[in-house]
Amino acid sequence: MLVVLLAVLVALILIFTGDRGAKSIVTTAIHAGLLVIAIFLMYRGLSPVLVTAAVCTAISAVTMFYQNEGDQKSRIAFVSVVVVILVLIPVVFWFAEAANAEGFNNAQYEITDTNGYTRNIGMNMLQLQISVMLIALIGTVIDIAIAITSSIYEIHESVGRLTLGQLLASGFTASRAILNTSIHTIFYIYIAEYLTLMIQYVDEYSFARLINSQSFGAEFISISISGIGCCLVVPVATLLCAWYLTKETK
Amino acid sequence: MRIHFLKKICRVGIDRPRSIKICYHIPMNMNAKQKKKLIYKILILLLVTAAVFLLVKNDYALYxxxxxxxxxxxxxxxxxxxxxxxxxxxxxxxxxxxxxxxxxxxxxxxxxxxxxxxxxxxxxxxxxxxxxxxxxxxxxxxxxxxxxxxxxxxxxxxRDYVVATVAALLFTLFLLVAGREGGMTIVSLLLNVAAFYVVLRLYLDGHNILFLTIPMVVFFTAMLLVFMHGLSRRTWVSLIAVLVTAAVTTLIAAVVLRFSVVDYEFMEYLIQPYDPVDAGYIFLAEILIGALGAIMDVVVTIVMTVDQIMLHNPDTDRRSLWKSCRTVGDDVVGTMLGIMFFANVAASIPFIMLCMRNGFSFLTILRYNSFFELARFLTGSIGIVLAIPVAAFVAVIWYTRKRDGKAVGSC
Incomplete structure (x- = not known):
């Protein structure tokens, strides 16, 4: 089934989009390759958080410099994404740690010692959970960073000289519509992902049990961290862009 | 990088798709008063988050x-x-x-x-x-x-205080960064969760989950679009395009699903014992919901492009409208695929790792254990790509039909 779907997808991209659409196939393939490399490095015992930080940087570099042209605004977008990821690592760490969010839970019936998934794997599941939360949001953060830097450049080009304050204000105005749609995009992806889990919740969990359960905690923190990442990239990208542009015009 | 005549439009001072949904008016310079206001807002954000943390951390008596x-x-x-x-x-x-x-x-x-x-x-x-x-x-x-x-x-x-704190942080940040729109988004997300609760209740009472999801999807698409554009022509065009794309995407998934063998044993969190037919419907509902947000994103962008071009250049012919849609589509498809890929696949990493350290081969893992994540990524991406021609078609037809109709009338 996967092969058929993949074939349909590639065919559709080639029919309905142009050169840059075709380029996106290559980008996605490189993304997948990077993720596989990351998984292998973690499997060989490297610290998942370090691997994640490196891979997120590589992923955004590919998107910015291959998919987009790698001009000044892509560079600023790239720096913003890296900054946001670095800022988020301690935040995610605190939330995941406080919530004991790591590992598998009894809502995942089939994953048990007796089913062949033994627990003797010698790997820090907390770090792995942090990696998951960071990788899940990288796509959206890149999207928003690109959108904001291009719009600020656009304004700058069309209106000419602007003060730092004006650039900042327009960056924030720009972000509003983008944030709204992006948040919904990932929100629906998460809902789809956890539909079966939500069926379990509605079926058998009380509210008190729900908000204290490991599965809900991990999932909710992950969704919220994605949202927080989206919000954070807005001021970061805006500030960097505005700062660079005012410096340049002087 | 983007389309040249859209740049022209932008110079006149109106919005452009995505990156551009802005710039209509250049906001005034931030003065000292506004700066002070911003600092207050950040303080309020920190205070609210800290208050929520302390309150929920110490709610022992409620249990x-x-x-x-x-x-x-x-x-x-x-x-x-x-x-x-x-x-x-x-x-x-x-x-x-x-x-x-x-x-x-x-x-x-x-x-x-x-x-x-x-x-x-x-x-x-x-x-x-x-x-x-x-x-x-x-x-x-x-x-x-x-x-x-x-x-x-x-x-x-x-864990309740962690959940509450992260929610408080998210919501206050949202209000801080996006203002009124941020508030709207929060309301919309909460309404979504409430509606999902109702749908899942009805499902557990024995109704078919896919047929429950469809009206919900229609309702939420309409609601979100009205939130974004009000009751305008753009809303109707976008609504039609989103629904058509979502329907076609789910249909493609259903047809492929019909002719392949899927082992629902590996579907995460599925209540055991399960009925394969029912599990299939759940999977299709997941595909439909998972693709919805991204489809909406692309459709809104394309429709806005056509809308803006027609606003400033009402005489543009269909062919060049179609061409601009394609260029804009090209622009968004790359990053949208990235969102789809990472948001879907990330969650399966711990399980992949557990399997690998237990000696499963990577291909086995992909074929069985990560099957559902990959399938959702692929169908979601199909939705994204399909949204481009569908939205372009609906928008171009709708906008030019009105114009051509008028032209005939005035003759």
């Missing part, structure tokens, strides 16, 4: 179950086992923790209790507790004799 705070942890290594994946060996340490817990509610409030707990160094199925963690305690018993020490079992972490 009927006994909760305690861990005051001291003693760790003793009890065992060390070897795991083997066919190539390498891994060492896993087993610990016994002796926890001293101060009880925070119920009849034993204020007393101390000791509990034994076993955990492992990886924490695959268990948790290593730390000093300061709040935990639920069960089976409290006093030892024989006077002043008998209390013992009990730890059953889980109290």
């Amino acid at each position: 009927d179950d006994t909760i305690g705070t861990i005051k001291a942890v003693e760790m003793k290594e009890t065992d060390s086992k070897k795991g083997f994946d066919g190539k390498r060996e891994y060492e896993e340490k087993y610990y016994e923790q002796t926890l001293t817990i101060k009880i925070r509610n119920g009849q034993y409030q204020g007393e101390f209790l000791t509990a034994k707990h076993t955990c492992t160094s990886s924490g695959v199925y268990d948790t290593e507790y730390e000093k300061g963690d709040d935990v639920f305690v069960e089976k409290i018993a006093a030892a024989e004799g006077k002043n008998g020490e209390l013992t009990g079992n730890v059953t889980g972490t109290k």
